[in-house]
Amino acid sequence: MRLLIVDDSNIIRSRIARIVSDPRLPDITIVGMAKNGVEAITLLQQHNPEMVTMDLTMPEMDGVECTEAMIKMNPKLNILIVSALSDKATAIKALKKGAKGFLYKPFTDEQLVEAFVELLK
Amino acid sequence: MANDINEKEITVFVDALIHYFVQITGEKADVRTAFLGDGEALPAPHEFTGMIKVSGGYHGFIYFSADRVLLSRLLLILQEPHHTDEQMLDAVGEIANTLAGNVRRHFGEQMEVSVPSTIQHAKSEQFQNMVRSHPYVVTMKWKQYDACVIVDIVRTAK
Numbered sequence: 001m002r003l004l005i006v007d008d009s010n011i012i013r014s015r016i017a018r019i020v021s022d023p024r025l026p027d028i029t030i031v032g033m034a035k036n037g038v039e040a041i042t043l044l045q046q047h048n049p050e051m052v053t054m055d056l057t058m059p060e061m062d063g064v065e066c067t068e069a070m071i072k073m074n075p076k077l078n079i080l081i082v083s084a085l086s087d088k089a090t091a092i093k094a095l096k097k098g099a100k101g102f103l104y105k106p107f108t109d110e111q112l113v114e115a116f117v118e119l120l121k
Numbered sequence: 122m123a124n125d126i127n128e129k130e131i132t133v134f135v136d137a138l139i140h141y142f143v144q145i146t147g148e149k150a151d152v153r154t155a156f157l158g159d160g161e162a163l164p165a166p167h168e169f170t171g172m173i174k175v176s177g178g179y180h181g182f183i184y185f186s187a188d189r190v191l192l193s194r195l196l197l198i199l200q201e202p203h204h205t206d207e208q209m210l211d212a213v214g215e216i217a218n219t220l221a222g223n224v225r226r227h228f229g230e231q232m233e234v235s236v237p238s239t240i241q242h243a244k245s246e247q248f249q250n251m252v253r254s255h256p257y258v259v260t261m262k263w264k265q266y267d268a269c270v271i272v273d274i275v276r277t278a279k
């Protein structure tokens with residue numbers, strides 16, 4: 001499985017990269033890490049990932065806009081939103097744009113693994 | 122003052138702060154005080170400060186400020202090998218962002234939050250000039266390390 005990690009925090013990007021090596025998950029190869037939506041679109045075109053973890057509040061292009069653009073490019077893409085924005089309206093908006101799941105920050109390692117397991121079902 | 126958020130709403134920030142430390146470290150942060158600050162006598166900022174600009178139905182800023190030692194412990198728990206100033210700034214920015222994002226559960230999507238900006242070595246006077254005269258101040262301790270959250274927001278008049 002090819003994964004693209006999108007988050008403006010370097011700490012979060014490297015944390016997600018570490019957690020996805022969990023043995024309960026299938027082999028996941030990180031094909032890129034982007035700190036905003038614009039970089040993410042470029043990496044999507046270059047590496048054709050199957051899964052994306054997507055932050056919402058980012059500079060340049062936010063996660064909702066980026067999700068919409070990515071799904072237009074690849075409707076089968078599995079996008080997991082990983083965001084602190086905890087109001088229901090935002091989650092619904094992201095899911096309507098084509099995201100497959102939503103995980104609230106702050107998350108534990110276990111919660112991210114479970115979110116991936118759900119996403120890959 | 123009529124558009125200020127009230128003391129009850131400050132508990133939403135306190136809860137978000139406690140939740141953050143429990144989720145990330147497995148340990149509860151001890152909230153020491155939550156009070157209406159006096160601009161001239163705000164607590165001195167810690168070495169690293171993350172801030173989020175709030176707009177839309179509310180306006181103002183939310184700050185999270187902590188010292189290197191607290192942030193280093195946090196980065197160790199996150200298994201982050203690099204403890205540079207850049208990583209410390211990233212950490213306070215991400216914590217401020219998480220608190221601001223989480224309180225939207227209460228305040229709704231009309232509380233628009235910016236991407237974080239960060240400052241290192243903010244001076245007390247600089248901090249006092251940045252905030253209004255009476256922001257809410259939440260001081261906390263995690264392990265033996267101090268940090269604070271300053272909530273300086275008001276509802277936008279309709």
